[in-house]
Amino acid sequence: MSDSSLDNLPKGWKSVPNDLGSDQTAFKGVQWGKAMMWIFLLSDTFIFSCFLISYMKGRASTVVDWPNTSHVFSLDFMGVPVPLLLIAIMTFVLITSSGTMALAVKYGYEKNRKMCGHLILATAIGGLIFVGMQAFEWSKLIHEGVRPWSNPFGAGQFGSYFFMITGFHGTHVSIGVIFLFIFARKVYRGDFDKGRRGFFTTMKSDYVSIEILGLYWHFVDLVWVFIFAFFYLW
């Protein structure tokens, strides 16, 4: 950051014990809000890991055949069932929104207010589309008789893991969308250029907030990478 004394600190492996054993700040040059968001995301990683590990344990220990996700999540396109079609589209939508978010962070730091705002808005709309498709997927499965305790395709545990894991992820996306809209408004209004004080804080707004928001959004995409691999493809 602004501290040029960072250059005098040890580099590489030696920097780790040096930073952690030092006074005042452990993460030298890292804005505190960013460090806090990372630590929150670390705890969230543990929550999602527990869900996915319990899913692995449930699926590996059942003596009934696991439902074939290729067929359960197939969608008819012009009368032909395409396996995992909706899930593939959802994956591409989420990656697209992750890319627009990365660019929003870049334009934010370059103080390009308009581009930053447009890209955050695009990200929010991508998130909305994702949640909409997830709602469609849920209602489709519920119509087909999938319940948390039983389903017509195979092992009864399938439903509970499906609703729990994708529901928790969908909640994260929804919360992210709300914050994206709030921050899009703040960017358009010029809060980060003028250093306007926030609603909950007396501290001045700074474009680093966009990077912190971006960290959360990329994390949501990151979790989807694992859900896509383990729940839908495996």
Place this chain on the structure above:
Amino acid sequence: MNENTEIDKNKEKPAQTHKIGIYLWIWGLLFVLSFFSYMVDWYQFQGILRWSLILFFMFLKAGLIMAFFMHLFWERYTLVNVLLWPMTAIACFVGLMVAEAKYTFFSRLIYFVLGG
């Protein structure tokens, strides 16, 4: 625009920005990798091939997102260490639960299927 690896000494700009090319590259790569992992299901690969391909594409995508979109590649080394070492605890937990799942599975085979 500044160089990627150097900590910016300019007090007016608190954080470094990166060339747009790197983001577009990673973005494109993520699309291609997602397409490949979808193809794993499309061509119905089975067994070890399926699982190893799924894991390979998954870790590659996760690594790219974390390193470049989440800027971990340029982040302070201490923070990177504090974030990544706890993942070994998750790996241990996975190992424990694999063993537990096998035990439960064989117990169920013996008592439910074979009838004790």
